[in-house]
Amino acid sequence: MTTGKKYKFWFATGSQTLYGEKCLKVVAEHSKIMVEGLNKSGALPFEVVLKPTLIDNASIRKTFNDANADEECAGVITWMHTFSPAKSWILGLQEFRKPLLHFHTQFNEAIPYDSIDMDFMNTNQSAHGDREYGHIVSRMGIERKVIVGHWSNPEVHGRIASWMRTAIGIMESSHIRVLRVGDNMRNVAVTEGDKVEAHIKFGWEIDAYNITDIAEYVKAVSQSDINTLVDEYYSKYEIILDGRDADDFKKKVAVQAGIEIGFERFLVEKNYQAIVTNFEMLSGLQQLPGLAIQRLMDKGYGFGGEGDWKTAAMVRLMKIMAAGTPNAKGTSFMEDYTYHLVPGEEGILQAHMLEVCPSIADGKVGIKVNPLSMGQREDPARLVFTSKPGKGIATSLVDMGTRFRLIVNNVECLAQDIPMPKLPVASAFWRPEPNLSTGAEAWILAGGAHHTAFSYDLTAEQMGDWGAAMGIEVVYIDNDTTIRNFKNELRWNAASFR
Ligand code: MN
Numbered sequence: 001m002t003t004g005k006k007y008k009f010w011f012a013t014g015s016q017t018l019y020g021e022k023c024l025k026v027v028a029e030h031s032k033i034m035v036e037g038l039n040k041s042g043a044l045p046f047e048v049v050l051k052p053t054l055i056d057n058a059s060i061r062k063t064f065n066d067a068n069a070d071e072e073c074a075g076v077i078t079w080m081h082t083f084s085p086a087k088s089w090i091l092g093l094q095e096f097r098k099p100l101l102h103f104h105t106q107f108n109e110a111i112p113y114d115s116i117d118m119d120f121m122n123t124n125q126s127a128h129g130d131r132e133y134g135h136i137v138s139r140m141g142i143e144r145k146v147i148v149g150h151w152s153n154p155e156v157h158g159r160i161a162s163w164m165r166t167a168i169g170i171m172e173s174s175h176i177r178v179l180r181v182g183d184n185m186r187n188v189a190v191t192e193g194d195k196v197e198a199h200i201k202f203g204w205e206i207d208a209y210n211i212t213d214i215a216e217y218v219k220a221v222s223q224s225d226i227n228t229l230v231d232e233y234y235s236k237y238e239i240i241l242d243g244r245d246a247d248d249f250k251k252k253v254a255v256q257a258g259i260e261i262g263f264e265r266f267l268v269e270k271n272y273q274a275i276v277t278n279f280e281m282l283s284g285l286q287q288l289p290g291l292a293i294q295r296l297m298d299k300g301y302g303f304g305g306e307g308d309w310k311t312a313a314m315v316r317l318m319k320i321m322a323a324g325t326p327n328a329k330g331t332s333f334m335e336d337y338t339y340h341l342v343p344g345e346e347g348i349l350q351a352h353m354l355e356v357c358p359s360i361a362d363g364k365v366g367i368k369v370n371p372l373s374m375g376q377r378e379d380p381a382r383l384v385f386t387s388k389p390g391k392g393i394a395t396s397l398v399d400m401g402t403r404f405r406l407i408v409n410n411v412e413c414l415a416q417d418i419p420m421p422k423l424p425v426a427s428a429f430w431r432p433e434p435n436l437s438t439g440a441e442a443w444i445l446a447g448g449a450h451h452t453a454f455s456y457d458l459t460a461e462q463m464g465d466w467g468a469a470m471g472i473e474v475v476y477i478d479n480d481t482t483i484r485n486f487k488n489e490l491r492w493n494a495a496s497f498r
Contacts, residue, residue: 277305
């Protein structure tokens with residue numbers, strides 16, 4: 001999955017003319033070595049581009065405005081090598097509209113005890129200069145990330161890499177267009193929301209079409225295109241007949257192939273990157289889109305069930321942020337279904353009626369055809385699997401009436417060792433932090449939905465930074481959560497986000 005852009009990050013070192021030309025030459029040399037070091041680390045998902053040292057109001061303002069105008073620039077990394085009077089930064093920062101990282105580092109790792117003198121102190125004073133710069137960014141109320149540590153440290157590289165992905169999420173959020181096929185499920189509250197406010201806050205374009213419009217695209221798919229895709233399914237996935245007639249099974253699978261091709265043509269032609277369906281509104285379709293939606297999610301499209309456009313956009317956003325992660329384990333739409341409440345074994349069985357992304361599958365993925373009580377259509381084909389063990393995050397974006405709230409819960413997917421031979425859907429089994437009872441209590445107090453956007457490949461910090469950049473409330477549920485403090489946090493946030 002690509003976003004169509006080759007993003008880069010600019011590196012802008014701050015200084016001033018007070019210490020003379022010789023000092024500025026050293027500053028430029030150091031910055032060059034540091035940027036080369038960052039790029040050579042192999043840890044950063046995007047290239048860092050060195051910009052000339054910023055020394056005054058005019059050069060700072062021009063650099064930030066050039067960054068705004070450069071389509072490939074996804075953010076600016078700033079660092080003060082020497083002191084840099086921060087009033088010089090006001091106009092540039094005021095006009096800057098992209099993600100900002102304040103990299104609080106310095107060229108030397110160790111104090112050179114034997115040779116240190118005042119020249120060295122004046123040239124290498126980021127402990128001093130970065131505080132002046134940090135003050136003005138805070139005073140101006142500008143959202144930015146601060147990362148502290150030596151530029152050669154692998155842990156620091158990891159944090160910059162992580163922030164870069166958040167920055168891509170901030171940049172790409174406003175390119176997400178959600179296709180609503182029909183409306184939200186009747187009478188459901190949590191999947192609703194203010195689409196105008198979502199457009200203002202996140203940049204999301206959320207449009208509705210009649211299901212019959214997209215069904216025309218499904219009907220128009222040629223039999224040979226369907227056959228080719230069915231062949232691909234049969235070579236890639238295990239066919240689990242469960243006693244069904246093989247020919248009839250294949251016909252049911254072919255219906256989903258037609259839906260996948262037709263839906264994707266519609267999405268591509270009309271430039272949408274996320275889609276919602278609703279089992280109550282299926283006119284013109286033979287089956288509820290199951291396998292077809294699972295395949296589209298695997299290709300990078302966002303999805304939300306029952307018209308849940310907020311979760312569909314979040315799944316797309318998180319897939320963009322996680323794209324290209326080495327050894328990625330997957331990102332999916334998910335739903336809290338059933339609890340296991342046996343003491344010491346607590347957890348939540350995650351699934352959906354059909355639509356779970358196979359990117360999170362552990363091992364082999366199968367195809368099953370089974371009846372579906374909802375939707376009143378023929379038995380839909382779906383991909384079935386269990387999910388990888390490991391830590392991840394579950395996120396829920398809810399509309400609280402006066403504001404959006406993003407809830408982020410650290411969860412751990414546990415190995416699904418006990419077979420569930422009669423369960424005909426994909427599933428995961430996770431335990432929320434800090435434990436099931438506190439995690440679920442906090443989730444419910446926060447108004448979190450039953451639908452989530454889940455990823456193994458992103459962190460709560462990344463999603464929180466994205467939410468902060470969007471100007472929305474973010475609450476975390478993790479090992480530090482206590483109900484007493486969490487309830488207070490919700491009260492304070494209600495005052496802060498009026
Ligand atoms: Mn659902």
